[in-house]
Amino acid sequence: MTTPAPAADRFAEYRRTRDRNLRDELIVEHIGLARALARRYANRGESVEDLQQVAMVGLLKSVERFEPERRLAFSTFATPTITGEIKRHFRDRAWAIRVPRTLQELGQQVTRVTGELTLTLGRSPRVAEIADALGADVESVLEALEANRSYSTESLDAEPGDGFGFGYDSSLGTLEPGYEAVEHSSLVRDLLGRLPEREQIIVRLRFEEGLTQSQIAQRVGISQMHVSRLLAGALATMRAVADQD
Numbered sequence: 001m002t003t004p005a006p007a008a009d010r011f012a013e014y015r016r017t018r019d020r021n022l023r024d025e026l027i028v029e030h031i032g033l034a035r036a037l038a039r040r041y042a043n044r045g046e047s048v049e050d051l052q053q054v055a056m057v058g059l060l061k062s063v064e065r066f067e068p069e070r071r072l073a074f075s076t077f078a079t080p081t082i083t084g085e086i087k088r089h090f091r092d093r094a095w096a097i098r099v100p101r102t103l104q105e106l107g108q109q110v111t112r113v114t115g116e117l118t119l120t121l122g123r124s125p126r127v128a129e130i131a132d133a134l135g136a137d138v139e140s141v142l143e144a145l146e147a148n149r150s151y152s153t154e155s156l157d158a159e160p161g162d163g164f165g166f167g168y169d170s171s172l173g174t175l176e177p178g179y180e181a182v183e184h185s186s187l188v189r190d191l192l193g194r195l196p197e198r199e200q201i202i203v204r205l206r207f208e209e210g211l212t213q214s215q216i217a218q219r220v221g222i223s224q225m226h227v228s229r230l231l232a233g234a235l236a237t238m239r240a241v242a243d244q245d
Contacts, residue, residue: 011068026063027056033075034059037082044090051086058085106144109134143225191238199234206231 007029014022034055042048062078113133117125125133131141192200198220205211205219213231217224 007074008068008071011063011066011074014063015066015068023063027059030059030063030074030078031056033078034082037079038086040083041086041090046090051089054086054089055082058082061085106134106136106140110141110144139223139226143223191241194241195234195237199230199237202227202230203234203238 007026010022010026013019014026035052037058038051038055039048041051058081059078062074062081065081066074066077068074110130113130114125117129117133121129127138127141127145131138134141192203195203202216202220205216206213211219213227214224216231217227220227222230
């Protein structure tokens, strides 16, 4: 029976030949490392199977990039590559609603500081206390807390817990008069006239110029979350006026 060559020699051979069969053998030999690292991130809203698939991508990249001549153990090299791939998955693809990268990172800091302050204060910290600890403004912390809620969403079939057995989808109408009104320019001019000047600007930027909420926030000089609230309120007002008329 032939004794397999040392791992370093086999990695060196793959680096020289790029033999896919040898690559696959090296991946299979180290698949346990990928699975073990994936299990560390279990119970965070992603299935272990999905995390293992992501870890396998990191393992493949590790095998492709490993330089045995640097005399570094493969596991030492592969571990940060695989965990980085998993963290990137959480950061970029595991959000139910797309959230800007900076807001995701602030949300992680808010979560960490909230836990630390809870232990220190013996109670849940106030938003202002979290903001002081982070050196951030209160509005940014509120946005980060809202963003953290975007990590997962409820199914429309799920019951909201009111005990009546109706899903969230039962509260959705088939028509949204506020949005329909925006589509009819003759009506929208009258409805816009009922709004304060800033809300008029925001509605026009959103529906006439097609700007995103983030772009509107930059144009008007307020936060994206504030734009979202003002836009929702403006549409609700327009809808109520349209229904009454």
